[in-house]
Amino acid sequence: MEQKIEQFLDIIRNAKSVVLMGHKNPDGDSMCSVLALGHLLEKNFGVQVLCIYDGNIPDNLDAVPLRSRIKYFERADLTQCFDVAIVMDYGNPVHIGGCRPAVDNAKVVVEIDHHRNDNTVGELCINDDMAAATAVIVYQIARYGKLDIDSVSADLLALAILTDTGNFKFARNGDSLRIMADLVDSGVNIRNLIELMNNKPRKTVQLEARTAANAEFFYHSRLALATVCKKDYKYLDGRGEMVLSLLGQIQGVEYIVLLKEQKPEQIGISIRSRKNPIDQIAIELGGGGHERAAGAIVRDSLENVRKRVLELFKEV
Numbered sequence: 302m303e304q305k306i307e308q309f310l311d312i313i314r315n316a317k318s319v320v321l322m323g324h325k326n327p328d329g330d331s332m333c334s335v336l337a338l339g340h341l342l343e344k345n346f347g348v349q350v351l352c353i354y355d356g357n358i359p360d361n362l363d364a365v366p367l368r369s370r371i372k373y374f375e376r377a378d379l380t381q382c383f384d385v386a387i388v389m390d391y392g393n394p395v396h397i398g399g400c401r402p403a404v405d406n407a408k409v410v411v412e413i414d415h416h417r418n419d420n421t422v423g424e425l426c427i428n429d430d431m432a433a434a435t436a437v438i439v440y441q442i443a444r445y446g447k448l449d450i451d452s453v454s455a456d457l458l459a460l461a462i463l464t465d466t467g468n469f470k471f472a473r474n475g476d477s478l479r480i481m482a483d484l485v486d487s488g489v490n491i492r493n494l495i496e497l498m499n500n501k502p503r504k505t506v507q508l509e510a511r512t513a514a515n516a517e518f519f520y521h522s523r524l525a526l527a528t529v530c531k532k533d534y535k536y537l538d539g540r541g542e543m544v545l546s547l548l549g550q551i552q553g554v555e556y557i558v559l560l561k562e563q564k565p566e567q568i569g570i571s572i573r574s575r576k577n578p579i580d581q582i583a584i585e586l587g588g589g590g591h592e593r594a595a596g597a598i599v600r601d602s603l604e605n606v607r608k609r610v611l612e613l614f615k616e617v
């Protein structure tokens with residue numbers, strides 16, 4: 302790891318222009334890690350930095366520091382040849398989406414990720430699948446390189462860790478907690494950061510509440526199933542994590558499914574489990590993910606997808 306960080310810092314010392322990106326439809330870790338590293342590199346090395354994304358940024362991230370610095374890929378010139386492209390928190394090359402030309406045109410490609418990935422795109426891969434967030438690796442790079450972590454980068458790293466660990470529920474080891482302790486000692490205010498993410502439009506919160514209230518329950522109420530139809534889909538924030546989390550708090554519910562009619566005949570499915578693995582169900586639907594948080598997109602009617610999902614859960 303240290304040798305790779307050393308190599309990375311060497312690459313940056315020799316670079317003038319750097320483009321950074323995370324996965325499509327960025328979450329807190331993806332976007333804030335990109336912005337934090339971009340800011341650190343700009344301030345500490347004087348390189349020219351461009352941060353880009355594909356998809357949509359959730360409303361709750363609209364107020365994060367430097368939010369305006371990350372550009373939708375179509376509004377950036379990706380035909381230019383960057384000295385370095387840094388691909389972060391992406392997991393799989395398909396998740397790079399429309400940002401891909403920036404990777405293909407770069408002289409050197411570096412990746413920094415905490416997903417398990419057999420299909421890497423970087424010549425240099427600083428990957429650690431035990432890290433609770435990509436931001437954990439960014440912090441380690443900054444500390445190793447003795448970079449100045451100013452209050453903006455500190456807030457961004459803290460936001461990335463808070464969101465990806467679900468406020469530390471998913472921390473797999475003590476690293477993210479130790480890093481947060483350092484960040485708090487350096488002036489980060491966790492309460493303010495969480496408050497900054499309470500930033501959704503009223504219609505979104507009302508839709509989320511209504512969707513949870515209208516959920517159906519199956520198989521002795523072990524499965525909760527909620528649906529967002531097409532006319533409401535635009536109000537849903539991100540993947541609908543709030544709805545999934547609300548339903549997951551119900552006593553006796555083991556599995557939570559959210560069906561989202563993104564377009565006619567295109568249904569996004571998010572599946573969560575409180576105990577048993579459900580990634581196999583997502584794979585059978587043509588998707589994938591983690592053991593207890595997975596999803597898929599199926600091109601069929603809402604009614605047919607609902608039937609198929611219910612059929613698959615019959616077995617579990």
Ligand SMILES: [Mn+2]
Nearest residue numbers: 330390435465
């Ligand atoms: Mn992540």
